[in-house]
Amino acid sequence: MPEGHTLHRLALDLTDAFAGTHPRVSSPQGRFAESAAIIDGRLCTGAQANGKHLWLEFEDQLLHIHLGLIGKFSLAPPAPPRGEIRVRIASPELAADLSGPQLCVLRTDAELRAQLAKLGPDPLRPDADPDLAWQRIRRSNRPIGALLMDQSVLSGVGNVYRAEVLFRQRIRPHIEGNRLKRKSWQAIWDDLVWLMPQGVRDNRIDTVRDEHTPEAMGRPPRVDDHGGEVYVYRRSQQPCLVCGSRVRTEVLAGRNLFWCGRCQRRS
DNA sequence: TAGGGATGGGTAA
DNA sequence: TACCCCTCCCTAA
Numbered sequence: 066m067p068e069g070h071t072l073h074r075l076a077l078d079l080t081d082a083f084a085g086t087h088p089r090v091s092s093p094q095g096r097f098a099e100s101a102a103i104i105d106g107r108l109c110t111g112a113q114a115n116g117k118h119l120w121l122e123f124e125d126q127l128l129h130i131h132l133g134l135i136g137k138f139s140l141a142p143p144a145p146p147r148g149e150i151r152v153r154i155a156s157p158e159l160a161a162d163l164s165g166p167q168l169c170v171l172r173t174d175a176e177l178r179a180q181l182a183k184l185g186p187d188p189l190r191p192d193a194d195p196d197l198a199w200q201r202i203r204r205s206n207r208p209i210g211a212l213l214m215d216q217s218v219l220s221g222v223g224n225v226y227r228a229e230v231l232f233r234q235r236i237r238p239h240i241e242g243n244r245l246k247r248k249s250w251q252a253i254w255d256d257l258v259w260l261m262p263q264g265v266r267d268n269r270i271d272t273v274r275d276e277h278t279p280e281a282m283g284r285p286p287r288v289d290d291h292g293g294e295v296y297v298y299r300r301s302q303q304p305c306l307v308c309g310s311r312v313r314t315e316v317l318a319g320r321n322l323f324w325c326g327r328c329q330r331r332s
Numbered sequence: 333t334a335g336g337g338a339t340g341g342g343t344a345a
Numbered sequence: 346t347a348c349c350c351c352t353c354c355c356t357a358a
Binding site for chain 1: 347350352
Protein backbone atom coordinates (compact mmCIF):
# COMPACT_ATOMS: atom_id res chain seq x y z
CA MET A 66 0.00 0.00 0.00
CA PRO A 67 2.82 2.28 -0.79
CA GLU A 68 2.60 5.97 -1.43
CA GLY A 69 5.18 8.29 0.10
CA HIS A 70 3.59 8.33 3.54
CA THR A 71 3.99 4.55 3.81
CA LEU A 72 7.71 4.74 3.18
CA HIS A 73 8.30 7.62 5.59
CA ARG A 74 6.36 5.78 8.25
CA LEU A 75 8.40 2.64 7.64
CA ALA A 76 11.61 4.64 7.90
CA LEU A 77 10.53 5.90 11.32
CA ASP A 78 9.45 2.46 12.51
CA LEU A 79 12.59 0.74 11.22
CA THR A 80 14.76 3.38 12.85
CA ASP A 81 12.94 2.88 16.15
CA ALA A 82 13.33 -0.85 15.87
CA PHE A 83 16.92 -1.22 14.71
CA ALA A 84 19.00 1.97 14.94
CA GLY A 85 22.02 1.41 17.16
CA THR A 86 21.64 -2.38 17.07
CA HIS A 87 23.26 -5.22 15.12
CA PRO A 88 20.20 -6.97 13.64
CA ARG A 89 20.30 -10.33 11.95
CA VAL A 90 19.57 -10.04 8.24
CA SER A 91 18.42 -13.07 6.26
CA SER A 92 16.49 -14.00 3.14
CA PRO A 93 13.95 -16.73 3.95
CA GLN A 94 12.91 -16.80 0.29
CA GLY A 95 16.54 -17.02 -0.81
CA ARG A 96 16.60 -14.40 -3.54
CA PHE A 97 18.53 -11.92 -1.40
CA ALA A 98 20.68 -14.45 0.45
CA GLU A 99 24.11 -13.36 -0.79
CA SER A 100 23.53 -9.70 -0.03
CA ALA A 101 21.88 -10.46 3.30
CA ALA A 102 25.04 -12.27 4.40
CA ILE A 103 27.07 -9.12 3.76
CA ILE A 104 25.10 -6.96 6.19
CA ASP A 105 24.05 -9.66 8.66
CA GLY A 106 25.06 -8.59 12.15
CA ARG A 107 26.35 -5.17 11.13
CA LEU A 108 25.53 -1.99 12.99
CA CYS A 109 22.34 -0.40 11.69
CA THR A 110 22.34 3.37 12.07
CA GLY A 111 18.80 4.07 10.87
CA ALA A 112 16.42 4.27 7.95
CA GLN A 113 15.25 7.10 5.71
CA ALA A 114 12.79 7.72 2.91
CA ASN A 115 12.63 10.03 -0.06
CA GLY A 116 9.53 9.87 -2.22
CA LYS A 117 8.68 6.18 -2.54
CA HIS A 118 12.28 5.10 -1.95
CA LEU A 119 13.37 3.65 1.38
CA TRP A 120 16.81 2.72 2.64
CA LEU A 121 18.39 1.27 5.76
CA GLU A 122 21.92 2.25 6.70
CA PHE A 123 24.42 -0.42 7.71
CA GLU A 124 27.68 1.48 8.06
CA ASP A 125 29.03 1.76 4.49
CA GLN A 126 26.28 -0.41 3.01
CA LEU A 127 22.82 0.93 2.20
CA LEU A 128 19.90 -1.41 1.72
CA HIS A 129 17.81 0.35 -0.92
CA ILE A 130 14.19 -0.73 -1.21
CA HIS A 131 11.33 0.22 -3.48
CA LEU A 132 8.08 -1.53 -2.68
CA GLY A 133 6.53 -1.05 -6.10
CA LEU A 134 2.86 -1.76 -6.41
CA ILE A 135 2.59 -4.84 -4.27
CA GLY A 136 5.57 -4.80 -1.93
CA LYS A 137 4.97 -4.95 1.81
CA PHE A 138 7.02 -4.53 4.96
CA SER A 139 5.63 -5.87 8.20
CA LEU A 140 7.04 -5.44 11.69
CA ALA A 141 6.02 -7.93 14.33
CA PRO A 142 7.51 -10.11 17.05
CA PRO A 143 9.65 -12.84 15.49
CA ALA A 144 7.64 -15.79 14.15
CA PRO A 145 8.28 -18.39 11.44
CA PRO A 146 8.26 -16.59 8.05
CA ARG A 147 4.98 -16.83 6.15
CA GLY A 148 4.85 -16.48 2.38
CA GLU A 149 7.59 -15.18 0.11
CA ILE A 150 9.85 -13.19 2.42
CA ARG A 151 12.68 -11.59 0.47
CA VAL A 152 14.39 -10.11 3.52
CA ARG A 153 13.99 -10.42 7.24
CA ILE A 154 15.68 -7.92 9.54
CA ALA A 155 15.41 -9.13 13.08
CA SER A 156 16.25 -8.21 16.64
CA PRO A 157 15.27 -10.45 19.56
CA GLU A 158 12.08 -8.40 19.91
CA LEU A 159 11.06 -7.55 16.35
CA ALA A 160 11.21 -9.00 12.85
CA ALA A 161 10.74 -6.78 9.79
CA ASP A 162 9.65 -8.96 6.86
CA LEU A 163 9.84 -7.60 3.32
CA SER A 164 7.81 -9.26 0.57
CA GLY A 165 7.22 -8.48 -3.09
CA PRO A 166 9.53 -5.48 -3.45
CA GLN A 167 10.15 -4.08 -6.87
CA LEU A 168 13.70 -3.24 -5.80
CA CYS A 169 15.86 -4.55 -2.98
CA VAL A 170 19.59 -4.07 -3.41
CA LEU A 171 22.75 -3.03 -1.56
CA ARG A 172 24.17 0.29 -2.66
CA THR A 173 27.00 2.65 -1.86
CA ASP A 174 26.24 6.16 -0.78
CA ALA A 175 27.15 7.51 -4.24
CA GLU A 176 24.93 4.97 -6.00
CA LEU A 177 21.95 5.85 -3.84
CA ARG A 178 22.49 9.59 -4.28
CA ALA A 179 22.46 9.10 -8.04
CA GLN A 180 19.06 7.40 -7.77
CA LEU A 181 17.61 10.06 -5.51
CA ALA A 182 18.86 12.84 -7.78
CA LYS A 183 16.23 11.78 -10.32
CA LEU A 184 13.40 12.57 -7.92
CA GLY A 185 11.38 15.75 -7.74
CA PRO A 186 10.71 17.42 -4.38
CA ASP A 187 9.02 15.27 -1.72
CA PRO A 188 6.28 17.08 0.27
CA LEU A 189 7.27 15.00 3.30
CA ARG A 190 10.82 16.30 3.40
CA PRO A 191 11.34 19.66 5.09
CA ASP A 192 14.15 20.59 2.68
CA ALA A 193 11.91 20.13 -0.39
CA ASP A 194 11.66 23.03 -2.85
CA PRO A 195 8.23 23.11 -4.53
CA ASP A 196 9.51 25.58 -7.13
CA LEU A 197 11.60 22.80 -8.69
CA ALA A 198 8.34 20.99 -9.46
CA TRP A 199 6.62 24.16 -10.64
CA GLN A 200 9.35 24.86 -13.19
CA ARG A 201 8.64 21.46 -14.75
CA ILE A 202 4.88 21.78 -14.56
CA ARG A 203 4.61 25.24 -16.11
CA ARG A 204 6.60 24.12 -19.16
CA SER A 205 4.64 20.92 -19.76
CA ASN A 206 1.58 20.29 -21.88
CA ARG A 207 0.82 17.08 -20.02
CA PRO A 208 -2.26 17.10 -17.76
CA ILE A 209 -1.67 17.90 -14.09
CA GLY A 210 -3.19 14.50 -13.26
CA ALA A 211 -0.25 12.90 -15.07
CA LEU A 212 2.40 15.31 -13.79
CA LEU A 213 1.47 14.63 -10.16
CA MET A 214 2.25 10.94 -10.72
CA ASP A 215 5.62 11.63 -12.33
CA GLN A 216 8.22 11.02 -9.65
CA SER A 217 10.75 13.20 -11.45
CA VAL A 218 8.36 16.16 -11.12
CA LEU A 219 7.49 15.59 -7.49
CA SER A 220 7.96 12.44 -5.46
CA GLY A 221 5.81 10.52 -3.05
CA VAL A 222 2.40 11.16 -4.57
CA GLY A 223 0.61 8.07 -5.89
CA ASN A 224 -2.81 7.33 -7.26
CA VAL A 225 -4.76 8.03 -4.06
CA TYR A 226 -3.15 11.35 -3.20
CA ARG A 227 -3.37 12.39 -6.87
CA ALA A 228 -7.11 11.94 -7.00
CA GLU A 229 -7.75 13.33 -3.55
CA VAL A 230 -5.61 16.45 -3.65
CA LEU A 231 -7.07 17.44 -7.03
CA PHE A 232 -10.55 16.98 -5.63
CA ARG A 233 -9.80 18.89 -2.46
CA GLN A 234 -8.47 21.82 -4.49
CA ARG A 235 -11.31 21.53 -7.05
CA ILE A 236 -8.82 21.30 -9.90
CA ARG A 237 -9.69 19.59 -13.17
CA PRO A 238 -7.24 16.71 -13.59
CA HIS A 239 -6.98 17.26 -17.33
CA ILE A 240 -5.74 20.84 -17.21
CA GLU A 241 -2.34 21.02 -18.87
CA GLY A 242 0.63 21.97 -16.72
CA ASN A 243 1.31 25.07 -18.78
CA ARG A 244 -2.27 26.25 -18.24
CA LEU A 245 -2.33 25.59 -14.50
CA LYS A 246 -2.32 28.73 -12.42
CA ARG A 247 0.62 29.21 -10.14
CA LYS A 248 -1.65 29.67 -7.16
CA SER A 249 -3.30 26.33 -7.97
CA TRP A 250 0.07 24.63 -7.85
CA GLN A 251 0.81 26.34 -4.55
CA ALA A 252 -2.52 25.12 -3.22
CA ILE A 253 -1.77 21.54 -4.30
CA TRP A 254 1.66 21.63 -2.71
CA ASP A 255 0.46 23.21 0.53
CA ASP A 256 -2.33 20.67 0.79
CA LEU A 257 0.09 17.76 0.29
CA VAL A 258 2.38 19.24 2.95
CA TRP A 259 -0.62 19.29 5.27
CA LEU A 260 -2.12 15.91 4.31
CA MET A 261 0.83 13.62 3.93
CA PRO A 262 2.26 13.95 7.47
CA GLN A 263 -1.18 12.86 8.68
CA GLY A 264 -0.80 9.81 6.45
CA VAL A 265 2.56 9.09 8.10
CA ARG A 266 1.07 9.53 11.56
CA ASP A 267 -2.03 7.40 10.93
CA ASN A 268 -0.38 4.97 8.51
CA ARG A 269 -3.29 5.39 6.10
CA ILE A 270 -4.69 7.98 3.76
CA ASP A 271 -7.60 10.01 5.06
CA THR A 272 -8.50 13.07 3.07
CA VAL A 273 -12.10 13.79 4.01
CA ARG A 274 -11.99 16.64 6.46
CA ASP A 275 -14.04 19.44 7.90
CA GLU A 276 -17.70 19.79 6.97
CA HIS A 277 -17.76 16.79 4.68
CA THR A 278 -16.84 14.16 7.21
CA PRO A 279 -19.41 11.37 7.26
CA GLU A 280 -20.00 12.10 10.92
CA ALA A 281 -20.83 15.71 10.14
CA MET A 282 -23.15 14.59 7.36
CA GLY A 283 -24.97 12.16 9.65
CA ARG A 284 -23.69 8.97 8.06
CA PRO A 285 -21.52 6.24 9.53
CA PRO A 286 -17.86 6.51 8.49
CA ARG A 287 -17.19 4.65 5.27
CA VAL A 288 -13.73 3.17 5.07
CA ASP A 289 -12.55 2.16 1.62
CA ASP A 290 -10.89 -1.21 1.02
CA HIS A 291 -7.56 0.55 0.97
CA GLY A 292 -8.17 1.57 4.56
CA GLY A 293 -8.89 5.28 4.47
CA GLU A 294 -11.64 7.85 4.21
CA VAL A 295 -11.62 9.48 0.76
CA TYR A 296 -13.67 11.74 -1.48
CA VAL A 297 -13.30 10.18 -4.92
CA TYR A 298 -10.65 7.47 -5.01
CA ARG A 299 -12.25 4.19 -6.16
CA ARG A 300 -15.72 5.72 -5.78
CA SER A 301 -16.68 5.65 -9.47
CA GLN A 302 -20.43 5.89 -10.10
CA GLN A 303 -21.06 6.74 -6.47
CA PRO A 304 -22.37 10.19 -5.55
CA CYS A 305 -19.83 12.91 -4.91
CA LEU A 306 -19.76 13.59 -1.16
CA VAL A 307 -20.03 17.33 -1.84
CA CYS A 308 -22.38 17.84 -4.81
CA GLY A 309 -24.00 14.43 -5.30
CA SER A 310 -23.15 13.99 -8.97
CA ARG A 311 -21.56 10.73 -9.99
CA VAL A 312 -17.84 10.31 -9.50
CA ARG A 313 -16.20 9.70 -12.87
CA THR A 314 -13.28 7.50 -13.79
CA GLU A 315 -10.88 7.02 -16.69
CA VAL A 316 -7.32 5.87 -17.19
CA LEU A 317 -4.83 8.72 -17.02
CA ALA A 318 -1.07 8.16 -17.01
CA GLY A 319 -1.75 4.43 -17.05
CA ARG A 320 -3.70 4.42 -13.80
CA ASN A 321 -7.34 4.78 -12.89
CA LEU A 322 -8.18 8.38 -12.21
CA PHE A 323 -11.28 9.35 -10.20
CA TRP A 324 -12.77 12.83 -10.15
CA CYS A 325 -15.96 14.86 -9.90
CA GLY A 326 -16.70 16.68 -13.13
CA ARG A 327 -18.94 19.18 -11.40
CA CYS A 328 -16.75 20.08 -8.42
CA GLN A 329 -13.41 20.05 -10.19
CA ARG A 330 -13.41 22.89 -12.70
CA ARG A 331 -10.56 25.06 -11.55
CA SER A 332 -7.37 25.52 -13.44
C1' DT B 333 -8.92 -23.52 -9.88
C1' DA B 334 -8.10 -19.74 -12.90
C1' DG B 335 -8.06 -15.03 -13.58
C1' DG B 336 -7.91 -10.33 -12.49
C1' DG B 337 -6.74 -6.40 -9.87
C1' DA B 338 -3.92 -3.47 -6.70
C1' DT B 339 -1.77 2.80 -3.62
C1' DG B 340 4.57 1.39 -8.98
C1' DG B 341 7.87 1.83 -12.33
C1' DG B 342 11.45 0.20 -15.76
C1' DT B 343 12.20 -0.94 -20.51
C1' DA B 344 11.36 -1.49 -25.34
C1' DA B 345 9.09 0.17 -29.43
C1' DT C 346 1.63 2.77 -25.43
C1' DA C 347 2.49 -2.14 -24.31
C1' DC C 348 4.53 -5.38 -21.65
C1' DC C 349 6.96 -7.12 -17.79
C1' DC C 350 8.01 -7.99 -12.82
C1' DC C 351 6.87 -8.42 -7.81
C1' DT C 352 2.84 -11.10 -4.27
C1' DC C 353 -1.51 -11.75 -2.27
C1' DC C 354 -6.36 -11.97 -2.16
C1' DC C 355 -10.95 -11.90 -3.90
C1' DT C 356 -14.17 -13.36 -7.39
C1' DA C 357 -16.25 -16.18 -10.87
C1' DA C 358 -16.64 -20.61 -12.72
